[in-house]
Amino acid sequence: MPRLSYLKALNRALADELAADERVFVMGEDVRVAASNLTAGLVKRFGPDRVIDTPLSEQGFTGFATGAALAGMRPVIEFQIPALLFLSFEQIVNHAHKFSLMTGGQCRVPVTYVVTGAGSRTGWAGQHSDNPYSLFAHVGIKTVVPATPADAYGLLVSAVRDDDPVVVFAPAGALAVRDDVDFATLAAVPLGSGRVHREGTDITVVAVGHLVHDALAVAEELADEVSVEVFDPRSVYPFDWDGLAASVRKTGRLVVVDDSNRFSGVGAEILATAAEQLPLAAPPARVTRPDGAVLPFSLELDRAVQPTREQLAAAINLTLKKD
Amino acid sequence: MPRLSYLKALNRALADELAADERVFVMGEDVRVAASNLTAGLVKRFGPDRVIDTPLSEQGFTGFATGAALAGMRPVIEFQIPALLFLSFEQIVNHAHKFSLMTGGQCRVPVTYVVTGAGSRTGWAGQHSDNPYSLFAHVGIKTVVPATPADAYGLLVSAVRDDDPVVVFAPAGALAVRDDVDFATLAAVPLGSGRVHREGTDITVVAVGHLVHDALAVAEELADEVSVEVFDPRSVYPFDWDGLAASVRKTGRLVVVDDSNRFSGVGAEILATAAEQLPLAAPPARVTRPDGAVLPFSLELDRAVQPTREQLAAAINLTLKKD
Amino acid sequence: MSTLELYRAVRLIRRFEERAIELVRSGEIVGGIHPYIGQEAVAAGVCTALRPDDLITSTHRGHGHVLAKGADPARMLAELCGRATGLNRGRGGSMHAADFKVGIFGANAIVGAAGSIATGAAWARRRLGIPTVAVNFFGDGAVNEGVLLEAFNLASLWQVPVVFVCENNGWATTMRVSDAVAGSITARAEAFGIPASTVDGQDPEAVHDAARAAVERARAGGGPSFLECHTERFDAHHTFEHKARLDYRSAEELGRARSRDPVDIQGARLPEVERERVDHEIEALLADAVAFALESPFPDPLGALDDLYASGLRPRQGSGV
Amino acid sequence: MSTLELYRAVRLIRRFEERAIELVRSGEIVGGIHPYIGQEAVAAGVCTALRPDDLITSTHRGHGHVLAKGADPARMLAELCGRATGLNRGRGGSMHAADFKVGIFGANAIVGAAGSIATGAAWARRRLGIPTVAVNFFGDGAVNEGVLLEAFNLASLWQVPVVFVCENNGWATTMRVSDAVAGSITARAEAFGIPASTVDGQDPEAVHDAARAAVERARAGGGPSFLECHTERFDAHHTFEHKARLDYRSAEELGRARSRDPVDIQGARLPEVERERVDHEIEALLADAVAFALESPFPDPLGALDDLYASGLRPRQGSGV
Numbered sequence A, B: 001m002p003r004l005s006y007l008k009a010l011n012r013a014l015a016d017e018l019a020a021d022e023r024v025f026v027m028g029e030d031v032r033v034a035a036s037n038l039t040a041g042l043v044k045r046f047g048p049d050r051v052i053d054t055p056l057s058e059q060g061f062t063g064f065a066t067g068a069a070l071a072g073m074r075p076v077i078e079f080q081i082p083a084l085l086f087l088s089f090e091q092i093v094n095h096a097h098k099f100s101l102m103t104g105g106q107c108r109v110p111v112t113y114v115v116t117g118a119g120s121r122t123g124w125a126g127q128h129s130d131n132p133y134s135l136f137a138h139v140g141i142k143t144v145v146p147a148t149p150a151d152a153y154g155l156l157v158s159a160v161r162d163d164d165p166v167v168v169f170a171p172a173g174a175l176a177v178r179d180d181v182d183f184a185t186l187a188a189v190p191l192g193s194g195r196v197h198r199e200g201t202d203i204t205v206v207a208v209g210h211l212v213h214d215a216l217a218v219a220e221e222l223a224d225e226v227s228v229e230v231f232d233p234r235s236v237y238p239f240d241w242d243g244l245a246a247s248v249r250k251t252g253r254l255v256v257v258d259d260s261n262r263f264s265g266v267g268a269e270i271l272a273t274a275a276e277q278l279p280l281a282a283p284p285a286r287v288t289r290p291d292g293a294v295l296p297f298s299l300e301l302d303r304a305v306q307p308t309r310e311q312l313a314a315a316i317n318l319t320l321k322k323d
Numbered sequence C, D: 001m002s003t004l005e006l007y008r009a010v011r012l013i014r015r016f017e018e019r020a021i022e023l024v025r026s027g028e029i030v031g032g033i034h035p036y037i038g039q040e041a042v043a044a045g046v047c048t049a050l051r052p053d054d055l056i057t058s059t060h061r062g063h064g065h066v067l068a069k070g071a072d073p074a075r076m077l078a079e080l081c082g083r084a085t086g087l088n089r090g091r092g093g094s095m096h097a098a099d100f101k102v103g104i105f106g107a108n109a110i111v112g113a114a115g116s117i118a119t120g121a122a123w124a125r126r127r128l129g130i131p132t133v134a135v136n137f138f139g140d141g142a143v144n145e146g147v148l149l150e151a152f153n154l155a156s157l158w159q160v161p162v163v164f165v166c167e168n169n170g171w172a173t174t175m176r177v178s179d180a181v182a183g184s185i186t187a188r189a190e191a192f193g194i195p196a197s198t199v200d201g202q203d204p205e206a207v208h209d210a211a212r213a214a215v216e217r218a219r220a221g222g223g224p225s226f227l228e229c230h231t232e233r234f235d236a237h238h239t240f241e242h243k244a245r246l247d248y249r250s251a252e253e254l255g256r257a258r259s260r261d262p263v264d265i266q267g268a269r270l271p272e273v274e275r276e277r278v279d280h281e282i283e284a285l286l287a288d289a290v291a292f293a294l295e296s297p298f299p300d301p302l303g304a305l306d307d308l309y310a311s312g313l314r315p316r317q318g319s320g321v
């Protein structure tokens, strides 16, 4: 079977949607040259009218995309850096998100925002290393964080076809992932549907984005002592609560590994909802970034502020001991 | 004893800090005329050099305040509307918050952001009715949501004296609260210290901001059947985890009422941390806004999207029944 | 554009606002409004230069634009009163009134934010082969918002058929334009290569002529232009001022502001009989509109978030129970 | 300002960058850098017009500014190598290098974001009675960021002693300035009432003279001014391009760009013997700097978040355990 890289899967999803729907276009910084590779080959195939380089005006072109969507187009914006979402935050949460309700359902804003390289980029330091998906989930923007090439393809396709704004976080730690994929099987992945990557009976580990691969490695590592089920929500909002419930009802124990800041991150929501609704044999646990984390530059410091496999293994073992 | 209104308490705190420290100044829209009344009388007393009207340039004057703070001043910014924090979001979370760490501790950014009237303003509709304190707590910006006039005074004073950025959310639903206050007792309230407004033994209700008053009313209502302890964190970040633990260790049961969107709001963090660390006799519960809430205009719809006393009472009763 | 049509437009807005203020006072309109009184010539002059399928974005002070662009006054009033029959089914209110069927892409409560939205919509319409023009209304305060200036750049770079209409009424709430705007307002558009002109915003016909030129230019592929309308706000920034009087505007200044009334200016161009006939029509129309609004039902709170997601996603409720 | 001093400044930056690129290649500098090579005349010409207590804000392409303003090259290099002895104790790296003791209020990785910060700092210094001037460096791409344009308005309204220096190197990553900037760059400053001029950004003395005039004007209370420096980026946007070659810049264009080298231009103004002496000094200085950087310890990961809060607040750790 051919190898498909995560980044190529995103690129393929864009190409397929551009080919399938005239209303789709891509805009962002350096998308024609494809500095991030997300849009590689697209301008050649679809022309400069549908692959549009923008000046450094994130608020402006984010609002521009909202207007284009209101007029019937389906814009896809690439943000080179997670922090650019902070610049366009007001346009996304206060306009794109609110137009449907405020107008009593007169319109829709089908815009997709793709962040190519969320989280630590190793050496890009404080202002380039955020992983702010929890912020958008809190606001109620549809938010996906694919972990694998096939899911990256399927979730981006669903995002582009969705009638609401959707933010697609492609973690820097996942961009290089390659899988054997039968291209014929590539298909849309519905928003709000999780995926069990590994079946287990003793404990459920919910992992988000690139951390799914760490969770699988830890599960393998601990396989002799404990049977770990690895659940990947794939889209953090809407969240697959039924999928989570099915897993936790089986295992009775829960650990979440999440590259968000700890306070009110997605991990907090998962633990809170589980505590409210699910039968837990032991207190659940989170492995996250610290509260209010800012990533320092120096490599070991950068790593020290992100969830590690050792922390996850320790949290699993501790949760198994408790009752 | 004299009556002190919440808004007047904030006004008095600003006046006291302006008088006490030459480096303090206030800037924002319409602060000289004091359109919101927050700054009433200040320009007369302290002059236009220390009470500065700004053009409609929220990103610009937020960055301006960061620069002034780096140069040794202690700016206080008033935002007339919670949504203005979305416009200046990048300047606050990516610059003001990160400068200390990124520079290796070379500098500090003592800026206070005051939102006069957070949450529903009754009839101001979708873009003026946000209550985004959970966003700032997640990012790690110090965030306070005072419920009473004395706490409004004490927390604003602490915010202005703090060496880090602090956001002060004054809920629209609390601005009109008046208490009998001995002005001599007005004092700074340390960030991260909660307050038990009402002692109880059966269940802990954590209420944030204006909802503290609803929680107290519900506790009174239910007083015959159940002994409710009402805990007000006062500052949501940093959070008084010891205070919460002391209360929950006593009652064993927990309900949070929080005017945030449900998903990954402050309520989620409180439940998550309690589930991880505290002995709970029954599953905890949250009463919040719905996921992704946008407040519709029409009054009954606006109300339907906010936590109600009825919902809180129901959550309390249900939590008491469970085990 | 007939003299009569323009008079009807300014008169309708004026009387609509006066009725709306009564409904604020009587508590039927919750939250108050930003009255458009005094600025009617701008909305009327600009919107009469547009076709039904052209589009506009409006502001917090948007009633005039919405009415002039062709929204039903009765459904507009019902919206202000939070009724299910309102333009936005009661979800939007004064600051978010929208009617996409007649090209009203929404009033917007965030100053300056709609400029890039209008620009993107105008660009998209052209891409879709629809020969329409967009008008983005905003006040003098908005020219200090970076996002609007970013929109100027995009509109000029890509020669988008959008007309930027700045209603300079001299005040941003309590701040004088001279204290808030360094340089000049038109220079800010010209810096981006957008032709800009200034017009007497109290004269409906002067505004109409200037707007028509800008709209025709855009429709012909000539790209964006900028129109600064010197106008006057006759009333409060917002009706809350009717109670909480803020001390920033002298009686003299207000008197001067009111000395040139767009309704009188346009009315004087009509024979009295015609003017009176129009006035009577409008009184009847507004009487019906008020009745329609007040007799309309309120929306069902159970449907409060029906429209949160266009895709139909249902959010989890806020009460665990 | 002596010819020699300016030569030393441009030569030091050039050789520092060349050594830094070697350290990127050898893996000692993690994450790469945005080389300043080709633009040395701007940093050198402007910073030699400043006093030690004047302040600057810098950019993602900031090494030149930081060195020219007087940071220790050894500690700067140690910072790039993530060492505890670095300017920021290894917390900042290339895009956040800062040295408040010599007025470097930080490189900033967000294009356009530092303009309002520099303006506020300059205003505060004056309020505190300190007669200093601030310089805000940024590239041609930044003039499309609304937040920078908002800063122009505040600086002009309040006559803040700040000089805005735009390094127009013709490119924003892969986008040509002509595709990104409608109108002209200087017109954007002039629109806010800020006097603007354009200078040959490859000639250190030309830049110095223009900068000195702007700085003196600001110090004398004359308010802000704007300086556009036409310059050339000789190398990649970022060192990642050394591997992933992006197809946007022709060999011819690059050749033309490199034809006017600020180091050669300034060097030609010195007798060869003096130039060689300076070159030797700089080689020795950089050899020591590299040695210092590579021999310095890495910071202790346990202290990763020591400086997160100036108040000393300790955040909760990310591992529950």
Ligand SMILES: Cc1ncc(C[n+]2csc(CCOP(=O)(O)OP(=O)(O)O)c2C)c(N)n1
Residues within 6 Å of the ligand: B029, B056, B058, B080, B081, B084, B087, C060, C061, C109, C110, C111, C112, C138, C139, C140, C141, C142, C145, C169, C171, C172, C173, C237
């Ligand atoms: C971005 C933003 N900042 C502040 C406000 C609060 N506000 C509403 S209207 C207004 C003044 C607007 O002045 P202008 O643009 O001149 O319009 P006018 O009210 O004069 O019609 C302000 C400050 C807002 N709604 N949006």
Ligand SMILES: Cc1ncc(C[n+]2csc(CCOP(=O)(O)OP(=O)(O)O)c2C)c(N)n1
Residues within 6 Å of the ligand: A029, A056, A058, A080, A081, A084, A087, D060, D061, D109, D110, D111, D112, D138, D139, D140, D141, D142, D145, D169, D171, D172, D173, D237
């Ligand atoms: C607000 C923002 N948008 C995008 C980026 C990504 N980015 C970094 S440098 C750059 C180009 C900047 O061009 P210019 O301002 O001309 O500076 P130059 O790189 O030419 O020195 C871009 C797009 C960023 N860092 N910040």
Ligand SMILES: [Mg+2]
Residues within 6 Å of the ligand: C139, C140, C141, C167, C168, C169, C170, C171, C172, C173
């Ligand atoms: Mg105005």
Ligand SMILES: [Mg+2]
Residues within 6 Å of the ligand: D139, D140, D141, D167, D168, D169, D170, D171, D172, D173
């Ligand atoms: Mg450039």
